[in-house]
Amino acid sequence: MYEKIMVASMGQYMDQIMEHTINLLKDRKTEIMGIYVVDTSVPFLTPKKVKEMMITELRAKGQEILDQMEKVFEAPGCDAIKFKKILAEGDPADEIVKTAENEGVDLIILGTGKNIVDKRLLGSVSEKIVHSSPCTILLVRTT
């Protein structure tokens, strides 16, 4: 049923999300796509050079996160899993939904994310994805 799965992480709670994914899927023949989205939005009045630096730093951070995912999903014991890395740029929720549509993903796995205070202050990528996802979503309760 779930052959193409997308695991999305912005770095936080990654261990918990991957632990659940491995637990559920390690013996199944699946294609897992790890996705990290470089959030390119910056507030008005951010100096241009600083914006460029931020994006460069985020790209490096994203690459690091995807490499860590690769290590876990390609470790011995996960032989049935075929792993692919995707580094996208733009609005995280929009990019995750768009990539899921383009890649024909059957399931998106992500974390519930922040607590109530943080959700009010920062907004929630997970909540946005829930409302516009083209497929089933598994929300890992992160703590």
Next chain:
Amino acid sequence: MGALAASLMLVIKSADLFVDNLIEIGSSLGISHIILGVTASAMGTSLPEFGSALIASLSGSVDIGVGTVIGSNIWNIAGILGISATVAGGIGTSKEGLNRDWLMTLITGLILLFFMLFGDINWTASVVMIAAYAVYLWILIKSQRKKSESTFKPDEYFKKDKIPKENSVDKKKILFALLGLAGLIVGCRILVYSGVELARIAGIPEMIMGLFTLAIGTSIPELVVTLSSAMKGLHDLSIGTVLGSNTFNILIGIGVPALILGVPVERLSVVFDAPVMILVTVLLMVLIRTGNMELNRSGGIILMGTYLSYAIIRIFILS
């Protein structure tokens, strides 16, 4: 008020235009990308404070100039880091970067207080301050060079098609840099003038206008960069922006005007504003250490409370 807000926008956008094009010109002349990168991040957010302090001092409103610098530094740590840590839930730190930048910020504050104790800040103090900033830049460049040996890829920082051949400076860049500089000068002049007039109409001291209105206004770039990078998890950039800006504000923001003409010091600045600035710098480190090398939300709230207390005491009790 309208002139103040409009000039503030002009100052911030002009500073951005000036730095961008200056960096592109430097790149065309073959100056190392590492040096340009370090300078861009050091100057990028601090030019509005520097411009206002310099223009204010040159036009005779020295109180507003000194007030803008000291007020910005207190606001940067207690206000901006306080807000950012509270909203983002915490700002992590890396030991090496924090120790270097924090220590420099503290030393800078102590240098300023030391010279303030002797009365006006004259050219001797100015030379020491500018030399100290040159040393700090050198340390930053050295550290960036060390880091870049393993990770830095110039092409990622400067897109290939954007790197012009050496010695072929685009005239457009020079024009835009000059436009940025002109905008910065005109904007700062209007900003200082409207600040002085607003203080006169409202019957408040120019120092208060500098310490709060202009200080917070010219620190808008620091606020947006610190807050957004904390929210994106770019903790080093977040805390580095504030500490780097505080060092620049004093050593260059007061150092350069003092080289041109002596900067008189108000007694209240020596006994209250400058010590508060040093106190919040120390408080920041205490909060980070107690938060296991992270400025957490409680720390952010404590910093915001400290700023609020300072503002109330300074505006309503001491003025």
